Amino acid sequence: MARDKLVANQQVISVMLNESVTLSAPPSGASQEKQFWRQSGKFSTPMEDDFQREVERLRRRRIERTGIAAIIIYGAFALSDQVMVPDVYLMAWAIRFIIVVPVMLVSTVFYRHFKSAGARELALALCTIITGASLPVIAALSSHPNAVHYQTGITLVVLFGNIILNQRLRSAVATSVILGVLYAFSLHAMRGMSAPIALSNWMFFFAAVSISLFACVRMDQDRRRAYLAHCREEERNAQLSEAVAKLERLSVQDTLTQLYNRREFDRRFALEWGRARRDLAPLALVIVDVDCFKPFNDNYGHPAGDTCLRKVAEALSSVPRRSSDLVARFGGEEFVVLLPETALEEAGKIAERMRIAVLQLQIPHAHSPVAAVVTASFGVAAMVPTAGMREADLLAAADGALYRAKAEGRNRVNGIVAA
Numbered sequence: 245m246a247r248d249k250l251v252a253n254q255q256v257i258s259v260m261l262n263e264s265v266t267l268s269a270p271p272s273g274a275s276q277e278k279q280f281w282r283q284s285g286k287f288s289t290p291m292e293d294d295f296q297r298e299v300e301r302l303r304r305r306r307i308e309r310t311g312i313a314a315i316i317i318y319g320a321f322a323l324s325d326q327v328m329v330p331d332v333y334l335m336a337w338a339i340r341f342i343i344v345v346p347v348m349l350v351s352t353v354f355y356r357h358f359k360s361a362g363a364r365e366l367a368l369a370l371c372t373i374i375t376g377a378s379l380p381v382i383a384a385l386s387s388h389p390n391a392v393h394y395q396t397g398i399t400l401v402v403l404f405g406n407i408i409l410n411q412r413l414r415s416a417v418a419t420s421v422i423l424g425v426l427y428a429f430s431l432h433a434m435r436g437m438s439a440p441i442a443l444s445n446w447m448f449f450f451a452a453v454s455i456s457l458f459a460c461v462r463m464d465q466d467r468r469r470a471y472l473a474h475c476r477e478e479e480r481n482a483q484l485s486e487a488v489a490k491l492e493r494l495s496v497q498d499t500l501t502q503l504y505n506r507r508e509f510d511r512r513f514a515l516e517w518g519r520a521r522r523d524l525a526p527l528a529l530v531i532v533d534v535d536c537f538k539p540f541n542d543n544y545g546h547p548a549g550d551t552c553l554r555k556v557a558e559a560l561s562s563v564p565r566r567s568s569d570l571v572a573r574f575g576g577e578e579f580v581v582l583l584p585e586t587a588l589e590e591a592g593k594i595a596e597r598m599r600i601a602v603l604q605l606q607i608p609h610a611h612s613p614v615a616a617v618v619t620a621s622f623g624v625a626a627m628v629p630t631a632g633m634r635e636a637d638l639l640a641a642a643d644g645a646l647y648r649a650k651a652e653g654r655n656r657v658n659g660i661v662a663a
C-alpha cells in the first residue's frame with residue numbers, strides 16, 4: 245500500500261517536473277504560456293486530482309469565515325430596504341432572513357460535510373444563485389420608484405461568488421450566466437427604467453462579471469504555479485534528505501560487506517569504552533581473521549575472495565543479538581566485534597558460535613592446510629576499563645589472543661581477560 249502510494253507520488257512528481265518545464269522555466273515566456281493554454285490550463289490527471297484536493301482543502305478551511313462574512317454583508321443591506329422598497333420592506337426582510345440567510349447558513353455549515361466535490365460545488369453555485377436572485381425578486385414585488393436601483397446588488401453577489409468563494413471556473417461561468425439572464429429579464433420588466441439605462445446597467449454587470457471571471461482564471465493559474473513550486477520544493481527536499489541519508493550510510497558502511505566500517509567502529513569503541521568505564525561494566529572485543537585467505541585469493545581469484553568476505557560478514561553479523569553489539573570490517577580479511585556489557589566467558593561463546601557459522605558456510609578452500617572449507621580464527625579479550633587503561637590495551641589483548649589462535653592451528657577461539 246505504502247509502496248503503491250510511493251509509486252503514485254513518483255508518477256505525480258515526474259508529471260509535475262515535465263509540466264514545470266512548461267510553466268516555470270519557459271525559454272520564451274509567451275509561447276510557453278500559449279502551450280499552457282493549449283493544454284486547457286490543467287495538469288495531467290494524477291496531479292490535477294491532487295491539486296484540486298489541495299484547493300478544496302483550503303476552501304473548506306476558509307468556508308466558514310467566508311460564509312459568515314457573506315451573511316453579514318447580505319444581512320446589512322436589510323437596513324436599506326425601508327428606503328429602497330418601503331412598500332414591501334417586511335416582505336423583503338422575510339425573503340432575506342427566512343429564505344436566503346438560512347440557505348447561506350446551511351451551505352456554510354454543511355459544506356464540509358458534503359462528501360462529493362460535485363455536491364459542494366453545486367451547493368456554492370445554488371447558494372450564489374438564490375442570493376443573487378433574491379434582489380430582482382424583491383425589486384419586482386415593489387412599485388416604489390427606488391426599486392429600479394435595488395437589484396444592482398446582484399453584481400456584488402456574482403463578484404463575491406466568482407472571486408471570494410473561489411468557485412471552479414465552470415461553476416463561476418454557470419452562475420454568472422444564470423444571474424446575468426435573470427438580471428436582463430428583471431431590467432427589461434422593470435417599470436420606470438428607460439431602455440438605455442437598463443442596457444447601461446446590464447453592460448456594467450456584464451463588464452464587472454467578465455473581469456471577475458478573468459480574475460478567477462488568473463487566480464487559478466497563479467495557484468497552479470504556486471502548487472508546482474511547492475511540489476518541486478518538496479521533491480527537492482525529499483531528494484536532499486535521501487542524499488543526506490545515503491551519505492550518512494556511506495560514511496559508516498563498508499562498501500564490500502555492508503558491515504560498519506573502521507571509522508564507525510572507532511567511534512563506537514570510544515563511546516562504549518567511556519560508558520563501560522563510567523558503569524564499571526565489562527567490555528569485550530573479538531577480532532576475526534579469515535584463515536589462509538591469501539591462498540584462497542590466489543587460487544580462486546579476487547572476485548571469489550570478495551564474495552567469500554561478503555558471506556563471512558553475513559555469517560558473523562547473524563550471531564550477536566543485542567542492539568548495542570557491533571560487527572565491523574576492520575580491514576582486509578579482518579573483522580572486529582564489539583560486545584558491550586559482556587564478560588570474557590560470554591564473549592567466548594559468541595565467538596565460538598561465529599566460528600561455527602563461518603564453518604557452516606561450507607565455502608570450499610582446497611588450498612587451506614586447516615580444513616577443506618573456509619575457516620576463521622578468533623581472538624577474544626574483555627576488561628572492565630579503569631583509570632589508566634586505554635582502548636588500545638583491549639585491542640592489543642584481542643590481537644594477542646588472535647595471534648595465539650593462529651599459532652595454535654587456526655579455526656579456533658582464543659580468549660584472555662585483559663588487565
Ligand SMILES: Nc1nc2c(ncn2[C@@H]2O[C@H](COP(=O)(O)OP(=O)(O)OP(=O)(O)O)[C@@H](O)[C@H]2O)c(=O)[nH]1
Pocket residue numbers: 500533534535536537538539541545546547548549550553575576577650654
Ligand atoms: N578478495 C579480497 N581480498 C582481500 C581483501 N582485503 C584483503 N584481501 C586479501 O587477504 C589476504 C590476506 O592474506 P594474509 O594477511 O597473508 O593472511 P592469510 O593468507 O589469511 O593467512 P592467515 O591470516 O595467517 O591465516 C591478502 O591476499 C589480501 O590481498 C578484499 O577486500 N578482497
